[in-house]
Amino acid sequence: MSLVQEIDYGTPARLSDKTVTLTIDGESISVPAGTSVMAAAMHAGTKIPKLCATDSLEPFGSCRLCLVEIEGRKGTPASCTTLVEEGMVVRTQTPQLAKLRKGVMELYISDHPLDCLTCSANGDCELQDMAGAVGLREVRYEGGANHFEKGSALTLPQDTSNPYFTYDPAKCIVCNRCVRACEEVQGTFALTITGRGFESRVSPGGTDFLGSECVSCGACVQACPTATLNENAVIEHGTPEHSKVTTCAYCGVGCSFKAEMQGDKLIRMVPYKDGKANEGHSCVKGRFAWGYATHKDRITKPMIRAKITDPWREVTWDEAINHAAQEFKRIQAEYGRESIGAVTSSRCTNEEVFLVQKLVRAAFGNNNVDTCARVCHSPTGYGLSTAFGTSAGTQDFKSVAKADVILVIGANPTDGHPVFASRMKKRLRAGAKLIVADPRRIDLVKSPHIAAAHHLQLKPGTNVALVNALAHVIVTEGLLDEAYVRERCDLLDFEVWARFIAEEKNSPELSEKHTGVPAAEVRSAARLYATGGNAAIYYGLGVTEHSQGSTTVMAMANLAMLTGNIGRDGVGVNPLRGQNNVQGSCDMGSFPHELSGYRHVSDDATREAFETLWGTPLDVEPGLRIPNMLDEAVSGRFLGLYIQGEDIAQSDPNTQHVTDGLKAMECVVVQDLFLNETAKYAHVFLPGASFLEKDGTFTNAERRINRVRQVMAPMAGKAEWQVTAELARALGYPMNYPHPAEIMDEIAALPPTFAGVSYAKLDAMGSIQWPCNEKAPLGTPIMHIDRFVRGKGRFMLTEYVPTEERTGPRFPLILTTGRILSQYNVGAQTRRTENNAWHDEDVLEIHPFDAENRGIREGDLVLIQSRSGEIALHAEITDRVQPGVVYTTFHHAEPGANVITTDFSDWATNCPEYKVTAVEVRRTNYYSKWQEMNREEDLTLRVIAGRLSPAAE
Amino acid sequence: MTETDADPTLKLAHMARQIADFFKAYPEEKAVPGIAEHINKFWSKRMREDFLAAFRQDDPRLDALVAKAMPKIKGWQA
Ligand code: SF4
Ligand code: SF4
Ligand code: SF4
Numbered sequence A: 001m002s003l004v005q006e007i008d009y010g011t012p013a014r015l016s017d018k019t020v021t022l023t024i025d026g027e028s029i030s031v032p033a034g035t036s037v038m039a040a041a042m043h044a045g046t047k048i049p050k051l052c053a054t055d056s057l058e059p060f061g062s063c064r065l066c067l068v069e070i071e072g073r074k075g076t077p078a079s080c081t082t083l084v085e086e087g088m089v090v091r092t093q094t095p096q097l098a099k100l101r102k103g104v105m106e107l108y109i110s111d112h113p114l115d116c117l118t119c120s121a122n123g124d125c126e127l128q129d130m131a132g133a134v135g136l137r138e139v140r141y142e143g144g145a146n147h148f149e150k151g152s153a154l155t156l157p158q159d160t161s162n163p164y165f166t167y168d169p170a171k172c173i174v175c176n177r178c179v180r181a182c183e184e185v186q187g188t189f190a191l192t193i194t195g196r197g198f199e200s201r202v203s204p205g206g207t208d209f210l211g212s213e214c215v216s217c218g219a220c221v222q223a224c225p226t227a228t229l230n231e232n233a234v235i236e237h238g239t240p241e242h243s244k245v246t247t248c249a250y251c252g253v254g255c256s257f258k259a260e261m262q263g264d265k266l267i268r269m270v271p272y273k274d275g276k277a278n279e280g281h282s283c284v285k286g287r288f289a290w291g292y293a294t295h296k297d298r299i300t301k302p303m304i305r306a307k308i309t310d311p312w313r314e315v316t317w318d319e320a321i322n323h324a325a326q327e328f329k330r331i332q333a334e335y336g337r338e339s340i341g342a343v344t345s346s347r348c349t350n351e352e353v354f355l356v357q358k359l360v361r362a363a364f365g366n367n368n369v370d371t372c373a374r375v376c377h378s379p380t381g382y383g384l385s386t387a388f389g390t391s392a393g394t395q396d397f398k399s400v401a402k403a404d405v406i407l408v409i410g411a412n413p414t415d416g417h418p419v420f421a422s423r424m425k426k427r428l429r430a431g432a433k434l435i436v437a438d439p440r441r442i443d444l445v446k447s448p449h450i451a452a453a454h455h456l457q458l459k460p461g462t463n464v465a466l467v468n469a470l471a472h473v474i475v476t477e478g479l480l481d482e483a484y485v486r487e488r489c490d491l492l493d494f495e496v497w498a499r500f501i502a503e504e505k506n507s508p509e510l511s512e513k514h515t516g517v518p519a520a521e522v523r524s525a526a527r528l529y530a531t532g533g534n535a536a537i538y539y540g541l542g543v544t545e546h547s548q549g550s551t552t553v554m555a556m557a558n559l560a561m562l563t564g565n566i567g568r569d570g571v572g573v574n575p576l577r578g579q580n581n582v583q584g585s586c587d588m589g590s591f592p593h594e595l596s597g598y599r600h601v602s603d604d605a606t607r608e609a610f611e612t613l614w615g616t617p618l619d620v621e622p623g624l625r626i627p628n629m630l631d632e633a634v635s636g637r638f639l640g641l642y643i644q645g646e647d648i649a650q651s652d653p654n655t656q657h658v659t660d661g662l663k664a665m666e667c668v669v670v671q672d673l674f675l676n677e678t679a680k681y682a683h684v685f686l687p688g689a690s691f692l693e694k695d696g697t698f699t700n701a702e703r704r705i706n707r708v709r710q711v712m713a714p715m716a717g718k719a720e721w722q723v724t725a726e727l728a729r730a731l732g733y734p735m736n737y738p739h740p741a742e743i744m745d746e747i748a749a750l751p752p753t754f755a756g757v758s759y760a761k762l763d764a765m766g767s768i769q770w771p772c773n774e775k776a777p778l779g780t781p782i783m784h785i786d787r788f789v790r791g792k793g794r795f796m797l798t799e800y801v802p803t804e805e806r807t808g809p810r811f812p813l814i815l816t817t818g819r820i821l822s823q824y825n826v827g828a829q830t831r832r833t834e835n836n837a838w839h840d841e842d843v844l845e846i847h848p849f850d851a852e853n854r855g856i857r858e859g860d861l862v863l864i865q866s867r868s869g870e871i872a873l874h875a876e877i878t879d880r881v882q883p884g885v886v887y888t889t890f891h892h893a894e895p896g897a898n899v900i901t902t903d904f905s906d907w908a909t910n911c912p913e914y915k916v917t918a919v920e921v922r923r924t925n926y927y928s929k930w931q932e933m934n935r936e937e938d939l940t941l942r943v944i945a946g947r948l949s950p951a952a953e
Numbered sequence B: 001m002t003e004t005d006a007d008p009t010l011k012l013a014h015m016a017r018q019i020a021d022f023f024k025a026y027p028e029e030k031a032v033p034g035i036a037e038h039i040n041k042f043w044s045k046r047m048r049e050d051f052l053a054a055f056r057q058d059d060p061r062l063d064a065l066v067a068k069a070m071p072k073i074k075g076w077q078a
């Protein structure tokens, strides 16, 4: 194995129908028009020396190292900023060029320390490479002013404030790559060059990196040709020696990375340019926050106990698996076939999820399998398949570059889906218009060089009223795309819908009562969406996690069909998925009513296909969803649960109800990296494997199937898929797969959408967007191009029904929840990394007006009470939230934000209503009872796990 | 939700009413089969049985449309 090397063409690839042919050093080469001479040379196999150019950035032309001679032109133009022309004759190596380049290098090196041997970038430094390439042998300007010598007036201290990388100004060659990366690639504009001429240096806005606007995406580190910006892990351990391409295990963007290793030690994760989801970009989580994978809290031995009050006992794998199997068998014998079930994880691979649902259907003999997608995007599945016929977003990420109007509803892409947000921001800076519908002023509303045309700051829980009002304006003002609707949609449904939506109650003027958004603003946003060119909708959990989540998804689908914005580049309706494999876990058949490929369990033909392959009869009845499992547990009819990589005790709403359900069960099996909250109620603990420890695939929010590759051996000796297969065998159902590739082959043999997928094809193509089958052997970036998957697009009536969670005198405020960039969901991983430097506790955002009414000051501990419970958090006073609305994240287990959320849920899918809870807030001196209790339990848990002596705290 | 915790069938009635709330925008001849189809598709057998056992069609706690949909729910016995 060696390092995966990627070619740097020096300037970004250009697309053009026109080809230009030129001669470089006597070789003829044809490239698309618009290509630089530098990139053309690289295509011809000639590397022109360069320092300020790299192909992730627009050329800048500052270092003058890339000079070439062009016949018929005077002087020596820079090849990075010179575009190819037909018939051009270029020479890259002449005595004169050699002399010029040496001179340039000499100047650079004269202000650069010559400590290559002890430099952290030794062997991975472009300055070093270029000195070699131009044949620099001596430097004639010694002893002048410089930035590196001790005692020199120009020497600046290193900046080590960022926990993951160091800035060493002594080594900066002021090539500006970092500044441009932060602007062009990331879109944050945190860096500038300060000072003039020789004195100039890079600066994160006059402060240190941690205190600056920097979001630690790593783009500047990636772009820096020297050791000036370098990963701390490389500084500490040295450069990596081999690498494999794999996929980030955090969010639904699904970025590709090179995992760069020394032996079995991960040194750094470097974003992979060929990764179609991220094209070489990354965010702080995937790039840097992987330390949890080898954190000391990892449990690596299987454990069992008879009662949840007993201490854990470490046992062998065999004993743990047999024990779980015996218990499941006993429970089924005693309480019936329906009395056990499983929860699959959106964090695990497709192959692993597929096996768990197979285990439930084939070995448990029921359909009691659900997934944590229940609590986030189940309404997406329901809504989009009702309208279009597929449970997935319509576009690839790249499509946003062609959008003219971008409507973001209930999503916070810069925090939740940062790498996609960077693409979106790039398009917005280039002139696309932005409409944000969100109760809170998310960063996107106003950020460097971006301002939303409209911020529709609605009251939480009124999405349907707002989207209906947008559609109302479009219909009543005649802004619809009639030809599209006539050709592509079911006309009968449309006519019924059009009459409904035109009713007065759906007008912006009347819905203003519910949404609080001024009618005029809604009208002009609707006009913009309908007439501004390609309009694309992106949405997140702020849409789905409501009692009308599914309705909102359908209302957005209506809006897109109405304006002809489905079925081509630049448009569409797109969910931004929370977890890395939410899409995949749904595709794999994690829902109790659906087999893999979204086919209902009651469909005889489908079931027969599965039965033949699996050699066992399957249940025709839908099984239980997570909330229903818990309900049945409380009533004593559901007693055994196998939970793969999920922490339902923390992530699911109304914690009290969840834990009551778990406590009522007789065998809870938790498979996870850490002893999580749910493990407090478990009887069997099966250690999991991190994404670095196994082979498999993840499917991202654009339906892209990406490979996950094993770079280190599983710490507990087995990957999850192996454990699931062993559990099935212990239950008497044979499951034998030598490698996850064989599981994928079985998946491909079953549902039609995956027919063409195999590991061999994934290795060859890098990634595949489903559907991939006979009709689309190379996959499908954009869906519904000529017709909808279901045939005609279907308009559904989307009546606004207010949530039953009401504010009133006792609970006058609405609490809504979200996430921030540096932390990830329940935080089990990110809290175990240095990302805590940015966010070490969940706080409550409250508007100055509400704070003042309650005598709350910045930083006060406040008690938040809802109908379900109470917790205490510190207050942050901000006008990002509107009066009447408070906001918090749920990344840290300790405060238990879900203690106060209710168990209201989406009417169609029971996706919980996280986004609306009526609360009251007041100052307090104490943490809540639940928090105190939880803290004690936590301590006992750790003592039981033997990680802490009782006296230690 | 303490009330529904005490009597889980009330929760089922509540879920059914939420479903009816969506379909009530449609004329009754579409709404009633829509509600029943949704329940048949997504509720487990036991949930349907519990629900049908706990409520009669004329139960005042039931939404009117849900009551009308009951005969179309799988497992219904007149
Ligand atoms: S890490 Fe990212 S955000 Fe921070 S300065 Fe570098 S490019 Fe900008
Ligand atoms: S920090 Fe690196 S990328 Fe930025 S200007 Fe200096 S050498 Fe160039
Ligand atoms: S954007 Fe998402 S997938 Fe990409 S690196 Fe960040 S967390 Fe990972």
Ligand code: FES
Residues within 6 Å of the ligand: A049, A050, A051, A052, A053, A060, A061, A062, A063, A064, A065, A066, A067, A078, A079, A080, A081
């Ligand atoms: S690489 Fe062309 S001027 Fe620097």
